[in-house]
Amino acid sequence: MARAQNLTLSTGLIPLTASWRAYLRLCKLKVVYLIVFTAVVGMFLATPGTVPWDVLLFGTLGIGLSAASGAAFNHVLDRNSDALMGRTRHRPLPRGEIGTARALTFATVLGVLAMVILTGLVNGLTALLSGVSLIGYALVYTVPRPKTSSSAAPPAPRRPCSDGPPSPAAPTPTPCCCSSSSSPGPRLTSGRSPSPAGRSMRR
Numbered sequence: 001m002a003r004a005q006n007l008t009l010s011t012g013l014i015p016l017t018a019s020w021r022a023y024l025r026l027c028k029l030k031v032v033y034l035i036v037f038t039a040v041v042g043m044f045l046a047t048p049g050t051v052p053w054d055v056l057l058f059g060t061l062g063i064g065l066s067a068a069s070g071a072a073f074n075h076v077l078d079r080n081s082d083a084l085m086g087r088t089r090h091r092p093l094p095r096g097e098i099g100t101a102r103a104l105t106f107a108t109v110l111g112v113l114a115m116v117i118l119t120g121l122v123n124g125l126t127a128l129l130s131g132v133s134l135i136g137y138a139l140v141y142t143v144p145r146p147k148t149s150s151s152a153a154p155p156a157p158r159r160p161c162s163d164g165p166p167s168p169a170a171p172t173p174t175p176c177c178c179s180s181s182s183s184p185g186p187r188l189t190s191g192r193s194p195s196p197a198g199r200s201m202r203r
Contacts, residue, residue: 072107
C-alpha cells in the first residue's frame, strides 16, 4: 500500500518528496548563509546599542530571500553551461529535476517577496541595495563571456635551417629554429687551419 502511494506521488522520473530538496539546491544555501551572516554583523556594527528585533528579523529574512532569488536566477541562466561541466552537471536544472519555467517562477517569487518585506517592514534603502545586489549577481555576474575556439595566438612562422634563401612565397624570415644565433656563423670545413702559435712552432 505504501509503495503504491509512493508511486502515485511520483511525477515523471522524480518523486515529489525529492522536489523540495531540488528547490533548496537552487537557493545555494551555503552562499545565502554567508550573505546573511555578514548582513547581521553589519546591523550590529552600524546600530548603537541593540538592533531592534523587527529590523533584525525581517531584515535577515528579506536579505536571505533576495540572495536565494539571485542564486535561483543564476541557475536558470547557467543551465546550458552547467550541463557541460562535470562539477555542475548534477544541479537540478541539468538533471531535469525542475523545469526552467518553474525555476524562473520560483526565483521571481522569492525576489518579489524579499522586496515587499524589506520595503514595508525594514526600509527602502535596504530594499534598494538588496535589489541591486540581486540584479548584479543574477545578470552581471552570470552573463557568459564570448567563447572562441582558441584564444591562443598562432605560432610565428619559422624557416628551416637551410643555406638557400627563402622562397618568394614564404613569409618574412624569422630566426632559425635550430640555431642559437639569429645570424648564421661561418661554416666549418674538413681542413683545420693552424693557429698562429702552431705556425710559429713549425718555423
